[in-house]
Amino acid sequence: MIVVNDVHKRYQTPHGAGRWILKGVTLTIPTQVSVGLVGRNGAGKSTLLNLIGGVDTPTRGSVERRCRVSWPMGYGGGLQGSLTGRQNAKFVSRLHGFGGAETMAEKIAYIEDFAELGSSFDEPVRTYSSGMKSRLQFGLSLAFDFDVYISDEATSAGDASFRKKAADAFKRVADRSGLIMVAHSEGTLRQFCQAGIWLNEGQAHWFDDIEDALKNYRDSISIA
Amino acid sequence: MDSAQPSGAPLAPRNTFSVTLAVWNALFLREAVARLSATRGAWVLIVLEPVLHACFMLLLYTVLRTRSVAGADVAVWLVLGLTGYFTVQNVFQRAMGAVDANKALFAYRQVRPIDTVIVRAGLEALLGLVILVVLLIVLAFFGHSIVPDAPMESILAFIGLMACALGIGLLLSVISELIPEAGNLTVFLFRPLYFLSGAIFPLSAISIQYREWAFYNPFAHGLELLRSSFFPVYHAAPEANFKYLFGFAAVSIFLGLALQMRFARKLRAQ
Numbered sequence: 001m002i003v004v005n006d007v008h009k010r011y012q013t014p015h016g017a018g019r020w021i022l023k024g025v026t027l028t029i030p031t032q033v034s035v036g037l038v039g040r041n042g043a044g045k046s047t048l049l050n051l052i053g054g055v056d057t058p059t060r061g062s063v064e065r066r067c068r069v070s071w072p073m074g075y076g077g078g079l080q081g082s083l084t085g086r087q088n089a090k091f092v093s094r095l096h097g098f099g100g101a102e103t104m105a106e107k108i109a110y111i112e113d114f115a116e117l118g119s120s121f122d123e124p125v126r127t128y129s130s131g132m133k134s135r136l137q138f139g140l141s142l143a144f145d146f147d148v149y150i151s152d153e154a155t156s157a158g159d160a161s162f163r164k165k166a167a168d169a170f171k172r173v174a175d176r177s178g179l180i181m182v183a184h185s186e187g188t189l190r191q192f193c194q195a196g197i198w199l200n201e202g203q204a205h206w207f208d209d210i211e212d213a214l215k216n217y218r219d220s221i222s223i224a
Numbered sequence: 225m226d227s228a229q230p231s232g233a234p235l236a237p238r239n240t241f242s243v244t245l246a247v248w249n250a251l252f253l254r255e256a257v258a259r260l261s262a263t264r265g266a267w268v269l270i271v272l273e274p275v276l277h278a279c280f281m282l283l284l285y286t287v288l289r290t291r292s293v294a295g296a297d298v299a300v301w302l303v304l305g306l307t308g309y310f311t312v313q314n315v316f317q318r319a320m321g322a323v324d325a326n327k328a329l330f331a332y333r334q335v336r337p338i339d340t341v342i343v344r345a346g347l348e349a350l351l352g353l354v355i356l357v358v359l360l361i362v363l364a365f366f367g368h369s370i371v372p373d374a375p376m377e378s379i380l381a382f383i384g385l386m387a388c389a390l391g392i393g394l395l396l397s398v399i400s401e402l403i404p405e406a407g408n409l410t411v412f413l414f415r416p417l418y419f420l421s422g423a424i425f426p427l428s429a430i431s432i433q434y435r436e437w438a439f440y441n442p443f444a445h446g447l448e449l450l451r452s453s454f455f456p457v458y459h460a461a462p463e464a465n466f467k468y469l470f471g472f473a474a475v476s477i478f479l480g481l482a483l484q485m486r487f488a489r490k491l492r493a494q
Contacts, residue, residue, distance in 0.1 A: 012490070054333030057489050077331035082258055094250035095334055097238055 002029040002052055002069065002148065004204075007061035009047055021047050023202030024061070031067050031147045034179040036189035036210050038217040039199030045182045046072075046152055048199065052180060053150045067147035067178075074137060074152050081126035085117055085136050088125055089143075096144050107143045114139035114169070116162070131159060138166050148178035167191070186214055247334050251326070251343040258325075259347065271355055274307045278359070281306065281424050294426045294459040299368050301451060302424070303359045308382075308447050309423040311352025312389045313414075319345045319393025320400050320407060323491050330492050337491035338484045341397045342390070349386040370454075377453035380466060385446035387473035394480025401491050421447050428461040439463040442472035 009022040021044040029035060029052075037045045050056040051063050053072040071078060079088050089111045093104045112121050115135040117128075125133065141149065151170075173179060174192050183189050189196070189210055196213025198205045200220055207213040238246070260267045278299075285298050293301050322340040329335045360370040372378040400407025419425075421443040430438055438444050439461070448464035484491070 012493070055331060056492070071332050077328045080254065080258075080326075080328050082262065083254065087254070087257060091250050091254050091329070092332070094253070095246055095332055097242070097246050099246060099249055 001031055001066045003064040005062045007051060007058040007063060009059050020202055025204040027204055027206060031178045033195050034174045034193045035195045035197055036193035037182045037197050038213050040221055043199040045199055049150050049152050049182060070141055070146040070149045072150045072152050073141040074134060078137060079125045079133060082124055084124055085121040089140060092140050110143045111139040114142060135162055142169055146177060148180060149173055151181040153183055243334050247339050248343055251339055252347060255344055255347050270351060274310050274355060278302050278306050294428055295457040296451060296455040297368055299363055300370060300454060303363060304451050304454060305423040305447055307352060307356045307359060308385060308450055309418060309421050312385055312443050315345045315348040315386060315389035316393040316396060318348050320396040323397050323401050337488060341394055345390045345393050372454045373456045374453045378450060381446055381450040381453055384469035384473055385443060388442040388476060391473055391476025391480050394484060395476060398483040398487050417443060428459055435461060435463060442469055445469040
């Protein structure tokens with residue numbers, strides 16, 4: 001269970017404090033539910049994901065993670081360019097408590113197998129294309145066991161064959177654990193999510209059915 | 225927890241201490257790999273810099289027909305001063321860049337900016353110690369006496385030096401992130417420390433009315449103490465003392481940690 005309590009967020013800009021992006025978001029997200037996050041550009045979807053993932057801290061309010069939550073996948077970050085794919089994988093394994101030789105080898109083997117990078121797995125990540133990076137990131141996040149996975153457009157990268165593989169793996173994850181995702185394609189959201197959160201003007205609205213969230217979102221952009 | 229997962233999944237959330245240990249372990253190995261294999265022969269350069277420096281200074285000193293400085297064997301004296309100073313410099317300069325170099329890894333909430341600074345400082349201190357020991361052993365092959373006269377004091381002096389460098393590194397890591405220009409400026413401002421710490425000349429040679437100024441610099445204390453711990457007969461500058469060295473370390477580390485805490489959110493910002 002993730003408890004988001006009266007979260008306000010604004011960013012510091014070079015010209016002082018920016019506008020309030022989240023204005024008092026209060027949510028309780030159960031562990032076993034797959035939730036899609038919808039809202040127009042700049043509504044604060046990625047901001048909310050980062051807050052839930054603990055990568056950023058709210059300006060006011062609190063986020064409580066009462067379960068194991070992944071880092072925001074497809075975040076773009078999380079890979080050190082100067083290190084090889086394998087070294088990055090080792091780093092993340094150690095970080096998550098799999099530093100032992102055997103358990104780590106198991107994780108690395110899984111990641112290497114999933115990412116299908118071939119010999120590039122031992123090349124520095126800065127030489128990767130964006131598709132290769134997302135293959136690695138996807139493999140990384142699926143190698144570890146979380147109660148809730150956070151995905152920020154993680155499914156949209158890669159070529160057709162990888163997208164298929166990623167979607168299948170994602171579906172299995174969604175069946176087994178919770179999922180909080182941002183995606184701009186409605187098809188993706190329908191495919192993976194049951195519930196929805198609609199972010200509008202700094203407020204979050206929970207819907208038990210993703211269709212209702214999408215409907216509200218569509219209505220809001222057709223008016224504007 | 226789901227039992228269908230690959231084996232080895234921790235059953236309960238880890239406590240903060242074990243998370244921090246895991247982070248330090250992962251960061252340490254990541255930093256070590258980057259430092260030692262970033263370019264071809266990176267590790268050769270790391271060793272070669274102080275060696276060449278020491279050889280050059282040794283040549284100067286011996287051409288001037290000096291075999292001893294203030295009662296000490298000049299070769300050992302130079303190696304202690306130069307490697308000691310370079311280690312200090314590496315610790316605070318590399319610590320300064322630690323936050324920026326690891327920005328990508330803040331995507332994992334377990335990694336905090338302060339971890340990167342502490343781990344980098346630790347790695348540099350360890351590298352410095354290894355180089356120092358290797359160089360001393362090389363000197364031993366040439367017939368120099370390298371066994372410290374007061375080993376406990378040598379250890380304390382080295383720890384004190386590293387602690388001061390960590391404190392300054394912590395401070396600089398925050399300052400240079402908040403004000404990037406200040407970072408560039410400090411590299412330039414800290415250059416004279418090479419001389420002011422007495423890496424290549426005995427501080428006891430400074431006339432007494434200026435010496436007290438020189439000893440506001442904690443590294444002057446540290447290097448002088450390190451040297452005097454090695455030689456049974458060494459005319460160290462009397463101002464050097466452990467009290468100032470560890471006092472400076474405690475204050476600078478405290479201030480550095482306070483700044484890191486105060487600006488933790490800002491340092492993390494992508």
